[in-house]
Amino acid sequence: MYNLIILKYFHWTYIAGMFINKAFFYVEMAKRVQSPSSINTYKQCPRKYFFIYNAKLETSENVHTIRGGVVHDVLEKFFDMPTEDLDRENFINRFTKYIRGLFDKKWDDAQKRLKSIDLSDEEISHYYQDSLVMLANWLNQFFNKLKIVLDDKKKTVEEAFKEIKPKFREKEFRSDMYSVRGFIDYIEYENGKVKVMDYKTSKADEMKPEYRLQLAIYALLFNEKYGRHPDKVGLWLLKHGERTIDVNDELVALAKEELELIHVNTESDNIEDYPKNVTPLCKWKTGQCEFYEICFEKENIPKNHKEKLIKLDLLEKLD
Numbered sequence: 001m002y003n004l005i006i007l008k009y010f011h012w013t014y015i016a017g018m019f020i021n022k023a024f025f026y027v028e029m030a031k032r033v034q035s036p037s038s039i040n041t042y043k044q045c046p047r048k049y050f051f052i053y054n055a056k057l058e059t060s061e062n063v064h065t066i067r068g069g070v071v072h073d074v075l076e077k078f079f080d081m082p083t084e085d086l087d088r089e090n091f092i093n094r095f096t097k098y099i100r101g102l103f104d105k106k107w108d109d110a111q112k113r114l115k116s117i118d119l120s121d122e123e124i125s126h127y128y129q130d131s132l133v134m135l136a137n138w139l140n141q142f143f144n145k146l147k148i149v150l151d152d153k154k155k156t157v158e159e160a161f162k163e164i165k166p167k168f169r170e171k172e173f174r175s176d177m178y179s180v181r182g183f184i185d186y187i188e189y190e191n192g193k194v195k196v197m198d199y200k201t202s203k204a205d206e207m208k209p210e211y212r213l214q215l216a217i218y219a220l221l222f223n224e225k226y227g228r229h230p231d232k233v234g235l236w237l238l239k240h241g242e243r244t245i246d247v248n249d250e251l252v253a254l255a256k257e258e259l260e261l262i263h264v265n266t267e268s269d270n271i272e273d274y275p276k277n278v279t280p281l282c283k284w285k286t287g288q289c290e291f292y293e294i295c296f297e298k299e300n301i302p303k304n305h306k307e308k309l310i311k312l313d314l315l316e317k318l319d
Contacts, residue, residue, distance in 0.1 A: 031179040031263045036214035039262050043210070044281060049266070050274035051291050055312055057305050060290055066113050067127050068201045070106045071134060071238065072185065075199060076169050077102055086157040088150065092143060099139055103132065134201060134238035141241060164188075173221035178259045184218055187230070194230040195244065196222055205240040212245070216255035219247045271317050294318060 032053070042049040051057045081098050107128060114124050142164075149160040166186035174181040188195045196218050200211070215233040222230045229252065234244030245251070268274075282289050282296070293300040294309070298318060301309070309315040 032266060033174070034180045034259065034262050034266075036182055036210075036217050039217075039258055040210040040213065042262055042265065045277040045279070045289075046265070046274040047271075047276040047295065048289065048291055050271055051294065053266070054269055054271075054274070055308065055314060057291070057308055061113060061117060063114065063117060063119060063123070063127055064201070066110055066117075067131055070103070070110050071131055071201055072170075072199055073106055074099065074102045074135065075138065076185075079165050079169060083158040083161045086161070088157060091146070091157045095143070096139065099135055100132075103135060107131070131201075137241070138236065138238055164190075173218070173225060175221055175224050177224065178220065178256070179263065180217060180221070180259055182214075182218055182221055184221075185236075187222075193232070194222075194228075196230045196233045197236055197242070197244075198234075199236045199238060201238050203239060205237055205243075207235070207243060207245065211235055212251075213254065213258055215245065216251045217259070220252050220255040220259075223252060271314055272319075276319075 038049065038053055041052060052059060078099055081095070086094055111124075114127075119127075145164050146157075146160050149155060149163050150157065153160070153163075155163070167189045168184070168187040171184050171187065172181065173184060184196055185198045188197065196215070198211075198214065198218070215235070219230055219233050222228075229247040231247060232244040233247055233251075234242055236242055276295055283292055289295075291305075293302065294305060295318075306315065309318075
């Protein structure tokens with residue numbers, strides 16, 4: 001949906017041997033602010049995009065979003081740990097206890113949400129243990145990096161911790177020029193090089209196209225704010241390790257192209273302009289898209305969705 005805004009534009013015109021400033025007004029439609037998530041939702045299925053961002057139908061949580069949020073929060077808060085009394089003999093034990101304590105607290109806080117999605121105790125236990133494995137993998141890599149600084153630079157644990165600590169964590173970037181925003185998990189500065197990273201709890205050890213696009217948008221946002229490309233962007237795949245790619249003009253151009261396309265493709269508020277994309281992601285062995293009934297089983301549309309569709313005069317327009 002677009003909002004009407006008025007912009008004043010100044011134009012210099014060369015008349016009779018001198019430059020004259022001519023001010024005039026024009027009307028522009030403000031674009032909806034997109035995100036890597038919204039763009040990838042549209043690319044997966046335009047109809048799903050419409051239901052979420054145009055119709056604003058309620059969406060439900062799942063174990064992956066809840067678990068992902070817990071793990072992300074733990075890794076962000078980890079770097080707030082006091083380190084004044086750490087030394088070379090106790091730092092491994094102390095860091096390990098700290099991150100485990102953080103995780104257990106966050107996991108306990110998420111119990112009500114986990115129970116609300118009808119997970120069994122066995123399933124909750126599985127995701128708890130699986131998350132611990134991810135954090136242990138990350139912590140081992142953290143220790144390796146910390147030990148390099150300790151051994152090569154003869155620093156204290158506190159000094160080494162400060163050196164490898166990300167410069168920014170969970171930082172929001174927003175571009176008015178491209179009408180896009182994103183939350184970057186962390187940004188590292190090391191030896192004059194900048195690395196922009198995102199944590200992932202997914203199983204796959206691959207740079208999927210949707211991940212590449214997300215990182216391209218992050219590179220664009222960083223460039224607009226700081227006037228330079230980050231040197232690398234990447235993923236911290238918590239089951240596998242860091243995976244990075246170099247940032248170049250081609251990667252940033254990908255972001256610009258996709259942003260231009262999404263703004264063009266989402267100008268309309270007409271559901272017919274957002275076709276269904278029927279794929280295995282509509283329904284699979286263990287689940288289905290939360291809008292599956294709306295698209296394929298209209299007699300079973302959940303009450304909350306049906307009421308909203310009726311209110312928006314959309315129920316009769318469903319194909």
